[in-house]
Amino acid sequence: MKSKVICIILLSLSVFIAAQVPTTYAPTSLISVNVTGFVDSPGTYQLSSISRLSDALKLAGTPSPIILEKGPTYIPRLYSSEEKSVSPKDSLFLNFQALRSVKLTRGKETKTYDYMKFVRMGDLEQNPILRDGDVINVGAVHTTVTIVGEVYYPGEYEYIAGDRLSDLLNLAQGFTLSADRKIVNIYRYKENLKDFDLITVDLRTHKPEDIIIYPYDRITINRDTEYRRGWNIIVEGNVKSPGKYYIGDNTTLYDILLLCGGPNSRGDLRNAIYANLPNTEKVDPEFERLKKMDITQMSIIEYHYLQNRLRQFPGRYSIDVSRTWESKGSECNPVLQDGDYLYVPLKMDMVAVTGQVVNPGLIPWVEGKTWDYYVKSAGGYTNNKSFNGVRIIDAQSGNWVRPSSKTVLYPGDTVFVAAKTEYDAWTRFKDIMLITTQIMTIILGIHTLAN
Known part of the structure; x- marks a missing residue:
């Protein structure tokens, strides 16, 4: 009887506890979405009914353009923070996918979405919820514009007809703190795509929304070196x-x-x-x-x-x-x-004496004393001293100075006594004989010509 009562109590408690746990969402139904075009893994993917465009692109191998690495030609390399390395194949998609003109076909209707605006600006309208049977097509970039300089994400971006300077600035995450807004240069190519015109815009008096961008424009944002100058x-x-x-x-x-x-x-x-x-x-x-x-x-x-x-x-x-x-x-x-x-430097009232002296080292500086005082204080010269081989190394300039009897030293100066130059006796004898022979030959030649 007791065991039945205990079982009933435990069963009641389990029902009560289960009632307190929040109900989870019912599993969503699956939809089939087709991803085609310039992607790493085109095909048909099974997604939940609440999936968005970004989910399908990620499955098809389109990386999330969150971090931009500026290459040597300013072509943006876009990859997700999880990826540590990029293969040459992946690099092709990273650099040249037309993410600003992703086409979504639903039935007979096709719409174009600027996926980059969702990534960089959080525009949810450019990342729609998918439906069963949707066809997504990602093309390759054919026309570009470039923005470099004092913006947070400089690079080469896909051009979309109707682009304004404000669109490019938004995609590049705006000006840096040191950007010079009074001088924005736009290099606009002519029809031959070789020559160009330079258009300078002052954004203090012109709105970026009013400035139309054309294919292959190059926009440079210069730095204001006087802004918060940190000399x-x-x-x-x-x-x-x-x-x-x-x-x-x-x-x-x-x-x-x-x-x-x-x-x-x-x-x-x-x-x-x-x-x-x-x-x-x-x-x-x-x-x-x-x-x-x-x-x-x-x-x-x-x-x-x-x-x-x-x-x-x-x-x-x-x-x-x-x-x-x-x-x-x-x-x-x-x-x-x-x-x-x-x-x-640390003040040391010392004069260094080095070279051919008996006790080289530091000698306490005495105001007004000349160099020979310090040589004597170091024990005098050794027998290997070079004739006229004393030099003063000035602590301020680093110059080597030949001293006179009145040369006064200062703390930090150095007295250097050079050693004799060693000569090989046989080599010196040969040199002397060679020179003597040449001189005698010249004298004999002159004497012969004179007679």
Whole structure:
């Protein structure tokens, strides 16, 4: 008896719970739809009765044009986000399917739909619900127009008679933030499809809806370089607040030094590097040529040019930043340029002595002392020192300077003592004998002619 009661209770609970679960939609009936034309897999497909044009195209191998990859000729490559690779066969359909003129035949009536307007603009009228027996035909692109420049989806689009500039802009997802709307260039081919006319439109005074587009037009949207211009200078090294600073037309070096707080207690403004980074990246054809040459093929001036280019910081301004700071901007205070760079190194009151000295290394800098003081502080010369082979490497310019008795050094400078050039005694003897023989031959020749 108890078991029967329990069964009745469980059965009642199951009926009650089932009543609380929402009813699902009844299964829809199937319809047959034919997809033909320029598609990867034409044929007849079974779809639900609530399917749309996009569903049939997807089954037939027409990719969803959601992401556009700009190719070298600006022909749009349209593919769905799931696809990672495209075969050459697929590429043909991706590039040349006429998705703006898809024909749908229902009975005796044929309508044309702009499938791209549904994809890019969400126009549901261009993605109709299908019916049993519908025939979809996708053609190949025969006429195109091109829109490039400052739009989000630049590319080559199928041309539809009656297209306006607004249609192309909508398909390209509109202007980017930096687009220059006052100069829109339309290159319109003449009948020979070789020559063209240039039509310039100011969209501040003309509506895109009023501008008719013709087959093979090429539309370029230029960039407004003054819009939200982000000119900046990068300040690094031993300053109080390093970082990127935006600059205006009249921002000076001293203004930026004030903004970054100036040098910290360890900053060395005298040896600061102030340069323009875009100029450092410019290719120097002469320098590239000399790097590939053998030294023996260079002229003396070419060799010295190569040496100086290797020693000096490219794109560096001839500015003493310490004078800018000390004079509070009254001296050496240029107006900054976009891409400028300021690096303040660590201040080390040292002079480097290297080469043929007893104890090469860093010597504490003493104001007013000449180079020979630092050589003596490094233990003096070794017995392998070259005669007249001392050079001062200026920390600011990178130049090698032959010192005089009055040459004063500054922190960061380097004293370089060259070694003797080693010669092979036998080779030198042969060279001397060869030159002597040639001189004697010339003298004998002159003597013979004189007699």
